[in-house]
Each structure stands twice: as structure tokens, then as C-alpha cells.
Amino acid sequence: MIKLLKNLSVYKWIVAAVFVLVFVQSMSDLFLPTLMADIIDKGVVTGNTPYIWRIGGWMLLVSALGASSSVIASYYSSKAAMGLGRDIRRKVFNHVEKFSLQEFDEVGTASLITRTTNDITQVQQVVIMMLRMVISAPIMLVGGVIMAVSKDAKLSLVIVITMPVLIASILLILYKGVPMFQTVQKRLDRLNLVLRENLTGIRVIRAFNRESEEKVRLQRANKELTDASIKVNKVMAFMMPVMMLVMNLTVVGVIWFGGIRIDNGGMQIGDLMAFIQYVMQIMFALVMASMMFMMVPRAAVSAKRINEVLDMEPAFRDEGTAKADRERGTLEFDHVTFSYPGAEEPALSDISFTANPGEITAIIGGTGSGKSTLVNLIPRFYDISGGTIRVNGVDIRDASQEEIRSKIGFVPQKAMLFTGTIADNIRFGKQNATQDEIEHAARTAQADDFIRKMKDGYQADIEQGGSNLSGGQKQRLSIARALIRKPDLYIFDDSFSALDFKTDAKLRVALKEETKHATVLLVAQRVSTVVDADRIIVLDKGRMAGMGTHEELLQTNDVYREIVLSQLTEEEIA
Template identity: 50%
Template sequence: MVRMFRFMKKNVIWILIIFGLLLGQAYCDLSLPSYTSKIVDTGLQQKGVEDAVADSFRVETMQNLLYVSTEKNQKTIEDGYTYSKKKDMYVVKDLDTESHDHLNDVLSKAEMMLYIMEKRNIPVQMIPQVQMPQVRKEINKRLKDYPDTMITQAAILFVQQEYKAQGVDLDQKQNDYLWNTGKKMILMAVVAMICSILVALIASRIAAELGKDLRNKTYETVLTYSAKEMNQFSTASLITRSTNDIQQIQLVMTMIFRVVLYAPILAIGGIIKVQQTGSYLSWILIVAVGVLSVVMVILFGVVMPKFKILQKLIDSVNLISREILTGIPVIRAFSAEKFEEKRFDKANQDLTKTNLFVNRAMSCMMPLMMLIMNGISVLIVYSGAHGIDAGKLQVGDMMAFIQYAMQIIIAFLMISTIAIFLPRANVSANRINEILDTKSSIKEPEHPQTPEKQGKLVFDHVSFSYGHAKEKVLDDINFTAHQGDTIALIGSTGSGKSTLVNLIPRFYDVTEGSILMDDVDIRNIDLKTLRDRIGFVPQKSVLFSGTIASNLRFGKKDALESELWDAIDMAQAEDFVSEKEHGMDSHIAQGGSNVSGGQKQRLAIARAIVKHPEFLVFDDSFSALDFATDARLRKALKEKASDVTTIIVAQRISTIMHADQILVLDHGKVVGQGTHEQLMKTCDVYQQIAQSQLSQEELAYE
């Protein structure tokens, strides 16, 4: 999966922007619980009074505060306030955070002392100044046993009383505070939402682009494959890989940007925030994270191996459905519908079973996580309530703690959700990498040569075996074709005829010996040059969707219409092309399914001729032609393409009996080589084929 990031180098800036936006989103999301805490603690409980630093103190209150404070603290208080003649009060100065916090500490203690004295009806000024240090010492000693929150609360009650005495409308102050905090909360939520939307937009864009690049890259790679690699991966698997697998990677990439990057930021941020609120509850989080981890490890241990199997099963469903869909006519003809249905059903059932297992296991995850989440909430409320009772914690802080805990758990949930997809995407990424890493066994020459066109083809002791098979499919083949020659290959099925012609355009490379084109080993000729010189008509004619003209121009984009008609004429396809309503522009359906087998063969032959190649290779390309058409076609070839060296694979002797040289293949070996007349005299195999085939009727067309 990591390798997939290689394809995103060009999007580094966007990825950094995503990271920045996620930091922004996390900042906003994590600040929301502290606002909740402020609304509950300061807004509702403290009537909008934030701390001991009141906006103003009456002169008398200021005197009392100074009276109970040490000299050092008196200085701090005096530095923090300035006397306003207009109001006849001491007004707080604009302080930086540090000075404000220090002033808050100093005032908290002084206000707490005054608050206690007031409650006990002890007039402050009645205590002689000399006794003050002793009183302070006494109170400080007692305060040690009280938690900080108690001191703060007492100070806040003192400030509230002070405001009341000043005639400040506390309800209004409370409302203002609630509104202001609420507005900040809304702002944070909106910013978080905007960040999240932007991340989603950018992430989908990057992922879609990655999908596009991967599809292009796999497609490009597959196009370079030789027949060997095509055999290695089945077509169905290649299709699954370039659709379903890339889709998986794309999906997970979006999630990586939206979730995988975000979850740790949220979790770490949450942990930091938790430390700032009620760290004595942290053990609950450790328990939660531990339980979550155990649940996840067990679940993934069970499910993970199934993901690999799942992808393979998708492959096999694709394989079977492709085979069935392309073979429908044969299935019908053999009434094999029931059998094929069963075959598909089995593959489908296997896929469904594994899918169900994985999904069922995964669907347990959500309720389990919810259970853990709710259990944690209960635990926090239970322990938090004790803390509140003991004055160690405020209600708002506990609420914030619950929210932070939830955020941390949600971060885990996010990671666990992505963990469902990650292994699948990993399998998919490996399958894509497999394609990208597989290099064609047909290598371009390092120092390509471009031989002068002479129409000469030599097979020099050529042997060939497929893959790692020891058995030779072709064994020591030797022949030389000169310009304009027609070399024919005949032999029983499986004797190696198609294999032999497939070696000429280097669909496979010879295992032993060499093939020379115009006196240069074809492995030393640039592949494009080599294939440009050959007009290849495969055993199974393939046409592409488009028009007749677009198919004919496949090998020569700029072929003139007259050239196309010439080729059509030579391929004996003129009748049926001109009979069509749109002639050359008639539509050809996918795979050439709207023309007959013989018409398809003739168009495939015409396509090869349009190229004006140096060599024409017909791999059993006349099989669907009737005898008369076959004869006319060969006659036309002889007349109009007399300088083209032709290699013909055929089943019918009538097709090849006039060839300059006939090779009779049997089990990959040449068992007869010569002209028809020579072979009729010398080669048993040839004689047998000839006697079984040649009738007066066929010969009549020759």
C-alpha cells in the first residue's frame, strides 16, 4: 500500500494542505468540550464570573483585600488595579495572561479569607494589623486540606457579592457570558465543519486521480505484456484488478486522508486535553484504550485472513461469469445451462459466505464499541461524582472529560473502521503491484537494428517450449523464405503450427535457435519495426467496435480510401462491404459480433493487407472461407502482392498445394518439407492428409 503513495508525489502540496486542515479541525473539535465546561461551570454555576479577578472593586473592598494580604501580594494587587475617580472604584488593568493568572492566585486567597470572615461576621479591620500574619498562617494551614476548586468557588462567590454590592446586573452578566461562549462554540463548530468538507473534497480529488493514474499505468503495463504474461494472469483477474482492486485502493486512500491522519491527531489532542481537566480520571481512559485494543486484535485476528480469500473469490466469480457470458451460444447448444448455473452458483455462494462472515464479524464491532463507550461514560460519571462531591472536580470539567474520552474512543473507532478496509486495500495494492512489477518477457533490444527490407525470413534450428515446460512444442525447425515465397504449414491439430507463426512477431521468444528477418535476429529488431513489417491474421479474427474503415486502418492510420478498397477487393470482401447500407462506414459491433465468421476473417485479412507489409502471416485464416473464395483470395494475393513473403497455416491441402514450400508438422517436428508434388511422393503424413481431403470438387477450383 505504501508504494501507492509514490503515485501521489505530484499531490504533495495538497496532502500538506489536508494535514493543515486536519490540524485546524482537530483544534476546533477539541476546543468544544472546554467551551461546554465553561458554559456549565462559569456560565451556569458561577453566573458568568470567570475567576477571582473582578472587573472592579469598591474602595472599601480593595482596602480589605490589601489588609489581609502579605506585602508582596499587596504589591501584586495594586499593580493589577488602577483607581478610577469617575467610578470611585478600582478597575482591573489590561493584563497579560501570566500576570492575570498570578493576580488570580493572589486574589483567590485574599477573597477566600474575606469570604470566611464575612460568613463568621468577623469585621476584617477589627483584627489588629500585627495579628494579620498569624491569622493568615492559621487560615493557610486550614486551606491546605481544601482542594483548589473550593478556594476558587469561595473567591467567585465573593466576587459575585461584590458585583451585587456594586449594583451590577448579574443575570445580564451571566447571559452575556453564555452568549459569548455559545457564539465561540458555534464558530468553532462551523470552522471544524468547513475544514472537514475541504479535506473530503481534496481527498476525493487526490484519490480519484490516483485511481486514474493506476488504471492508466496498469493498462499501459498490460499492453506491453507478451502472451506469456497474459497467460500468467487470467483476463478475468486483470479486469478485476484494474476495476475492483483500484476502486478499493481509491476508497481507502480517501479514508486515509480523512480518517487515518485525523484519528491520531484527535487522540493525542484528546489525551493532552484530558490531562488539563481531571487527570485523576485518566486511569479510566487507560482501561478503555486497553479494552478497545484487545477487542480489535481479536476481531482482526479472525477476519484478516478472510480478506485475501475474498479477493480471490471475486476473481473466480468474474472468471466464471466472463466465461459463461462469452460462451452463451455454446452453452445453449449443448443444453449446459443447468451445469453452468451450478458452477456459477457455487462460486457465488462461496463469495457470499465469506462476505457474510466478514460483514457479520465486522458488524459486531460497532455495538461492542458503543458498549465500551457507554461503559466508560458511566465509569467517568461514577468516579467524577465522587470528585465533585469532594470538591476536586467541577461538573463542567467532568462533562468535558466525558467528551474528551469519547473523542479518544472515536479516534480508536475511526482507526478500527479503516482497519477493516486497510487489509483489503493492501491485498488489492499487492495485486496491482504484481501487474506493475511484471515486466514483459519480450525485451526490446538494447541496440536495435533496422535491416533493409528483403522479404527474407529464416528459421534457424528453432525450438520452443511454453513457460517452464520441458516438453518442446517445436523442435529444431529450419526453413528459409525468400521475397515473394509462400511457405505453408500443415499438420494435425496441436502439432505446433500456431506456435510457430506466433514466434515471428515475437509474441513468444524462441527457446533455442533463432529467427532471422532480412538477415537480422528478430530479437535485435525494435519491436515496433518488426511488427510493422508483418501483416498478421490470427486464427481467431478479432475486430474492434467502430466501423469497417476504422478496423481496416488499424495498422495504417492514414490509409487512403482507395487503399482500403484495394485490400477489401484482394480479401474478397468487396461484395458484402458494398452491399452494406453505409459501405465502409458500416458499424462493427464489439468483437465484430454483427458480421459472420467468414466476413470477419476477410476483414481481418484486408486489415493485414492495408499495412502493405513485407510479410503476411495467415494463421489458419482461410478456414471460414468457402473453397471458391479461398481460391480467389489466393489468386488475388499472388497477383497483387507477389513481392510479399507469405506464411500460411492451413488445414486444407487445397489452400496450400501451390505454395513454394510446404512444412508438414507432427508433434512439433518437421516430418516433411518441399512442394506439394515432392511431398506427395515422399511424406506419408502429407499423403494421408491429402488423400483424406482432396476431392475432384475441390481440385476443380484450383
């Protein structure tokens, strides 16, 4: 928690102003009961009306000063807390942007969303309260005790007896409640995960008529969160009644013994009323402190979760500054091995090949053979376990990730589009692209026809995730986004699976002309897509089972022949 609060140093003058204003407000509140005692003892009892008016005027002035200080302090404390939340959110986002896919897999997307939203909100709320109460509560507590003792030291013994009872009750409740806050946040993570899966996978859920099962799963996660929240709130609910009971019993005791003191002539009525006010202020200071203690543990849990993200070091960092332009357009895998964290066996073992500009290198293999894993290593989404990957003749670990990725046009297996216009999504590959460049990329990707048929053409809006487009349309826009970049290396990760054979054929012809000066790496399921490749790499269980042209592999490689026979007839092969 303290680590996060260090970010408040940016707002040190605002925080200092809040402390000064809260101090003024607290002193005003402490001064008012004394003025009231004077009005009663020297004005009401003696019938001195001018004195009542004069002291009453001072009371109004002090009240106005306290109220103004309170309002301004609230404004500035909110400003500092909201600014802190904004800064931490930006800090978390910028840090997460540096993560490799390994860290995303480790923490989980749902948990990262919760930590960036709910957890930071918890910290914001407690900071607002702390800025107001961390000064106010101690001043009211200490000041109230001093003023009460100054009014009547003997009567103050009532407070000495009740305060330890109240403090012990608060500490006991907090001791029971604090560990439960961690459970609440974990249950919230779980609910977010289930909800996110339901919303993003709604098509699959409906296609398999799994709505009722998913409802049960969501209800279970929701109930677990509800039960945990009720449990912690039941414990915390004891705090307020206990405090109110002790407070009221204290006031009863003060009135009882104060009445005896007045009857014996040891105390005036005004002092008793002022004493009661100070007792209430002391108890109220403890109430404020207890409220802060209720929020701080949960915020501390949230702060810990935020710090876990901020302290998490990416699996690899940019260490090199080499420029990836020694051998423009080349890609080399040199005995590359890769294992996922915690995996018993490598996902890829001893992969070696070289791809040159103007060549199409295709990768084919069965499900789980490591095709997508291989292409994910090139933009350095994951770091290799052994061997070397070179892009343009430079080891990808010797150049920055930005430098390597700037040379790559990547079309992922699952087409991902963003909210905005079609032009915006194509321009995602090159921010300063002209309209002519956008249209040229779309024509090459065979997307121009369907774009022009849409109501607003290139300015047509795309809904979240491209839900208003078909799978084939999304794939073609993803391809256009990569083409507009004009990179040295194109990576197509099974990017033609949603296209019909006619569109696929036309697209490959157009791509051949567009990519003739670049290296093309093509992952495919269809044999028809890789037949014309200059080099076909056959993967089987993470290892290279063969490499060569279609004709060579058909004659010499059993794994490739099996794949071909599963898709084509003997006549088609011949």
C-alpha cells in the same frame, strides 16, 4: 501498500493541504467542549446571558471553521485518491502491454481485470480514509487525553482502564479477520473467471444446452465468494458492538465517578460535560482508527496483488535496436526450438526454412502439430528456446518488438474485431490510411461487396467482437486490416477456414497480385489452399516431416499424402 503510496508524491501539495485542513478541523473539535464548559460554568450557572451569547458566537465561528476545513479536506483527499487510482491503473495497463503471452497465461485475463478494477478501487478507498484519519485520529486521541486530564486528572483513570480493553479487542478481531481478505479476493477472481467464460462462450453454451450446468458453476463460485465475505464480515461485525459497549460503559463510569466528584466539590458541572465530550472524542478516534484497520488489511492484500503485476518482469525485453530492413521481405528459421513454460516436451523442434519475397510458404499438419505456435513466434508473442528467427535478415531479438511487428501483416486464426466502424477496424492496420486505401484493401479481401450492402457501408458499426457479422465476413475484414499495412511479411494463420471455396479462390487470386513483392506465410487446414504454394512445410508433432511443392511431397512424403487422401479423392489428386 507503501510501495503504491509512493505514487502519491505527485500530489504532495494536495496531501499537505489535506493534513493542514484536517489539523485545523481536529483542533476546532477539541476546542468546542472547553467553550461549552465555560458557557455552563460561567454563563448558565451564574445567569450571565451576555457571556453566553459571546461564547456561543465563538462556538459558531469555531464550528464553521471546522466544518469548512472538513469539506475542503474531503474534496482534496478524494481528488488525490482518485488521481492515484487513475495513475496506478494507467501504470498497470502500460506494464501489462509489455507482457508476452506467457505472462498473460500465467496470471490469467480474469485476474488481470480484477486487479485493474476492484483491487485498485480498494486502494483508492483506503487512501481517502487514511488521508482524513491518519492525522485526525492521533490528534483527537492524544488531544482528547490531554484535555480530559487537564479537566480532571483523577477522573481520567477511567479512560486508562478502558482503553487497553478496547485496543486489545480491536487487535484480536483484526488478527482473526486479516487472513480472510486474501481468500475473498481469490474467490472474486474465480467468480470473474467463470462469469467471463459464460459471457464470451454463450454461443457454445447454448449450442450444447449447457445453461443449467453453467448456472450451477456460477452459483458455486458466487456462493464461495459469498461464504468467504460473510465469514470475514462476521468477524469484523464484532468490532463495532464491542467498541460501542466499551464506549458506553466508559461514559457511565465517567458520569458515576464525575457525579461523586461534583458532590464532593472537586469538579464543576461544565467540566464534567466537557470531560464526557473528550471521552467521546477519544473513543471516536479509536473507532476511526479501527475502521481504518478494517480497510487497510484488505487494501494491503489488493496492493500486494497489484504489485505482483507491476513487479512481474516480461519473459523478454527489447534489447536490440537493429533495423529490420537489410533483406526486405525475407523470413528465416534457423534450427528453431520452442517449449511452453512447464511443458515436458518442446512444442517445436529444430525447424529450419527460408522464405523469400514473392514466394508463398504454406504450413500444413494435423491438429496439435505446432502450426499456430510457429507463426506466433515470428511477431515474438513468445520467445524461442533455441535457434534463430530472422526477419529481413535481422535476428528478431536484435531489433525492437515494434520494429519487427511493423514489418508484419498478421491475420490470426480467430478473427478479432473491435467496437467502432468497419473503416475504423480496417484502419487499425494503418492509422493514417485514406478512404481509397481502405476500399482497395476491402476489395482485395473480397469484403467490399458485403460492406456496401450494409446500411451505412464503411461507416456501419461493428458490435463487440464483431457479433453482428458472420465468421467469413470477420475473416475478410481481418485480412483487409493486414493488407492495408502493406508489410514485408504476411502471416495468414488458417485465415480462410470460414470462406466458401469460391470466395477462397477469388481471394487467393487477388492476394497473389497484392503480395507479389512480399513474403507470404500461410497456415492452412485445406489442401486446396496450399496446392499452389511455392513451398509447403509439413509439420508432425512439432517437427518438420517434409518440405517441397505439392507434387514433390505427394510422391515422397507419407504424412502429406495421408492429409491429401483424407481430403481429396484419387480422381481429384490425379
